Amino acid sequence: MEVTFSEYFPYEHHAAELPPLNAGKESTPHQVVIAGGGPTGLVLALSLAKHGIASVVLEADATVCTGSRAGAFTRRTMEIFDRIGVVDAVLDTSLRWKEGWTFLGMTEIARLHVPDDENQKFPPSISQLQNYIEHCLVKEAERHRDLIDIRWQTRLRSLTNSDDGVSLAVETADGDTYGMETAWLVACDGGQSTVRRELGLRMRGERHVGRYVIIDIRVDNENVRAGRHCWFNPPSLPDGTLLMYKQPRGMIRFDYQIREEDESWAAQPDEVLKRVQKHLDMLGIEGDWEPVWLSLYRASALTLDNYRHGRVLFCGDAAHLVPIFGVRGMNSAVEDAHNLAWKLAFTLRGLNDLWLLDTYSEERRFAALSNIRYASRGAEFMSPPSKPHRLMRDAVLSLAQSNPALRDLVIPRQHVATPLTASSLVIPDEHDECEAGPAPGFVLPECPVIIHTQHGKREGYLTDLLGARFDILYFSESGDVPVSVLHVCEVLMQTLPIKLHRVVRRTSEVADEYVEDRTGRLFPLFGAQSGTLYLVRPDGHVMARWKQADAKSLEAVMNKFVLSRYHAETVSA
Amino acid sequence: MTRDELEETYTKLCDRLSEVGEANTGIALARLTMLLIQNMSDANRVSALIDEAVEGYAGESKPIEEGSSL
Numbered sequence: 001m002e003v004t005f006s007e008y009f010p011y012e013h014h015a016a017e018l019p020p021l022n023a024g025k026e027s028t029p030h031q032v033v034i035a036g037g038g039p040t041g042l043v044l045a046l047s048l049a050k051h052g053i054a055s056v057v058l059e060a061d062a063t064v065c066t067g068s069r070a071g072a073f074t075r076r077t078m079e080i081f082d083r084i085g086v087v088d089a090v091l092d093t094s095l096r097w098k099e100g101w102t103f104l105g106m107t108e109i110a111r112l113h114v115p116d117d118e119n120q121k122f123p124p125s126i127s128q129l130q131n132y133i134e135h136c137l138v139k140e141a142e143r144h145r146d147l148i149d150i151r152w153q154t155r156l157r158s159l160t161n162s163d164d165g166v167s168l169a170v171e172t173a174d175g176d177t178y179g180m181e182t183a184w185l186v187a188c189d190g191g192q193s194t195v196r197r198e199l200g201l202r203m204r205g206e207r208h209v210g211r212y213v214i215i216d217i218r219v220d221n222e223n224v225r226a227g228r229h230c231w232f233n234p235p236s237l238p239d240g241t242l243l244m245y246k247q248p249r250g251m252i253r254f255d256y257q258i259r260e261e262d263e264s265w266a267a268q269p270d271e272v273l274k275r276v277q278k279h280l281d282m283l284g285i286e287g288d289w290e291p292v293w294l295s296l297y298r299a300s301a302l303t304l305d306n307y308r309h310g311r312v313l314f315c316g317d318a319a320h321l322v323p324i325f326g327v328r329g330m331n332s333a334v335e336d337a338h339n340l341a342w343k344l345a346f347t348l349r350g351l352n353d354l355w356l357l358d359t360y361s362e363e364r365r366f367a368a369l370s371n372i373r374y375a376s377r378g379a380e381f382m383s384p385p386s387k388p389h390r391l392m393r394d395a396v397l398s399l400a401q402s403n404p405a406l407r408d409l410v411i412p413r414q415h416v417a418t419p420l421t422a423s424s425l426v427i428p429d430e431h432d433e434c435e436a437g438p439a440p441g442f443v444l445p446e447c448p449v450i451i452h453t454q455h456g457k458r459e460g461y462l463t464d465l466l467g468a469r470f471d472i473l474y475f476s477e478s479g480d481v482p483v484s485v486l487h488v489c490e491v492l493m494q495t496l497p498i499k500l501h502r503v504v505r506r507t508s509e510v511a512d513e514y515v516e517d518r519t520g521r522l523f524p525l526f527g528a529q530s531g532t533l534y535l536v537r538p539d540g541h542v543m544a545r546w547k548q549a550d551a552k553s554l555e556a557v558m559n560k561f562v563l564s565r566y567h568a569e570t571v572s573a
Numbered sequence: 574m575t576r577d578e579l580e581e582t583y584t585k586l587c588d589r590l591s592e593v594g595e596a597n598t599g600i601a602l603a604r605l606t607m608l609l610i611q612n613m614s615d616a617n618r619v620s621a622l623i624d625e626a627v628e629g630y631a632g633e634s635k636p637i638e639e640g641s642s643l
């Protein structure tokens with residue numbers, strides 16, 4: 001059940017448009033068609049554009065989604081938004097937060113602190129509306145019309161998957177149908193994926209791990225703190241559990257966990273509104289308010305066994321579903337898209353097998369299982385699935401205030417980028433490697449730096465260095481890089497998009513282009529000494545590192561995992 | 574713990590549970606369990622003790638969802 005009472009903001013409506021057709025078909029085949037123009041599909045299209053890859057996005061609706069859906073976003077999502085050029089627009093009207101409050105009745109029993117420190121470029125968490133983020137993504141996509149073709153009100157009807165591509169039949173809202181050919185189809189079409197159904201694929205796992213009512217209201221939220229508010233057994237809902245987030249544009253979101261005995265009221269919007277009124281009264285929030293959007297839904301914890309089926313790839317909710325606890329839905333979908341984009345781009349640019357794309361499936365399925373594990377624990381604590389579960393949950397709640405060690409059970413673990421430590425595309429430390437710093441598989445940590453170029457210098461952050469390529473960080477005192485390492489980089493650059501960054505403790509006399517550890521925190525953060533080298537994948541995950549760089553090892557790794565798989569022609573961007 | 578202490582502790586637990594009554598015994602034992610667990614340092618040992626505690630008590634079987642192999 002879903003009820004839209006009013007628009008969150010004035011949506012732009014887009015008409016269906018037909019491309020030039022030849023006998024009911026587009027004559028030119030596409031490289032990538034993305035089914036679904038939600039956040040997953042749009043992040044993928046923008047990430048592919050960064051690699052110079054064109055895509056067509058099929059979106060069944062005329063606007064961004066009319067319900068809000070996802071509402072809280074992680075720092076990792078901000079970093080990815082930064083890479084695709086939308087972070088400023090998204091942050092502009094967002095609410096930044098790093099705390100959460102958990103109450104038993106009216107008594108605070110535990111507090112969530114989202115990790116934060118002085119090195120960060122972005123806030124640890126924000127509240128924002130999913131549909132507003134979609135709006136920002138659409139605007140950015142429109143600035144790249146040469147590479148991103150969004151086809152509104154156009155729905156995928158059927159597909160044929162073959163060894164060298166996919167044939168599609170699509171239909172517009174005006175009833176026009178046409179055929180398309182594409183080398184790759186990426187299903188970003190959500191939990192009810194048409195692509196998944198057409199291929200006869202099923203997700204596995206726990207179908208229903210809970211029932212929830214989400215409602216967004218417009219209200220004077222001036223005195224509400226941004227962050228996660230959680231109540232167990234509040235006076236406004238005896239024996240119930242609910243979450244509350246302050247939202248941008250003068251809104252508040254409530255998320256009720258529904259037990260079987262609550263289902264009668266949860267299915268009636270009027271009854272939900274009454275309970276919202278009770279809670280507002282309890283909090284002393286006065287004045288008129290109006291509902292904006294309400295949804296009763298069942299959360300599942302499901303995943304496909306493989307995210308690649310022939311020439312079809314699955315991304316976001318089309319690939320896996322997780323309960324909402326710990327903000328793992330859209331955040332993990334954004335990570336999926338970012339992980340997939342460079343692998344698809346490299347494959348299209350001349351890889352001679354599909355191994356890189358299979359690492360996408362391997363890595364993101366691993367992440368989905370980890371997300372499902374954490375989110376299901378959160379869901380079970382919030383709405384216990386059996387009486388014994390509830391007994392133990394209540395025991396913990398009653399003890400948390402006086403026993404700090406038990407508070408970790410009360411606060412769901414917040415989503416962080418899943419370290420891809422078990423991936424076959426990550427080279428574990430061999431011996432005597434850095435005591436500190438991101439181990440292979442982890443995302444690069446943030447740190448302020450000064451970026452020196454031939455044109456001068458500017459204050460920036462480490463992640464500003466990353467591009468649509470492999471990035472190599474070489475740490476040294478002076479900016480000197482051994483000839484052997486330089487030589488390997490030069491050879492690699494002839495075939496691969498790759499960039500060497502000289503990371504220097506102080507200012508350099510020998511290089512014009514380098515990164516200065518202005519704060520003195522960067523070297524320790526990476527466990528680096530003069531001669532340390534980090535190899536960073538195009539998605540920002542560390543692929544390999546050497547405390548004392550060794551040109552031969554670097555060359556061997558790049559050869560084995562990337563170079564040997566290329567056709568002969570140069571693919572450097 | 575000496576034999577005397579063990580006997581005293583056991584008796585105290587029985588007496589205090591009788592005071593709170595049968596209806597509250599479940600939650601009281603659940604609270605006690607969590608308090609004891611938070612003072613343990615060996616998770617494997619706790620896990621083995623949990624298995625030992627429930628061994629031999631057949632309960633209502635929880636329906637297993639289709640394909641719930643995760």
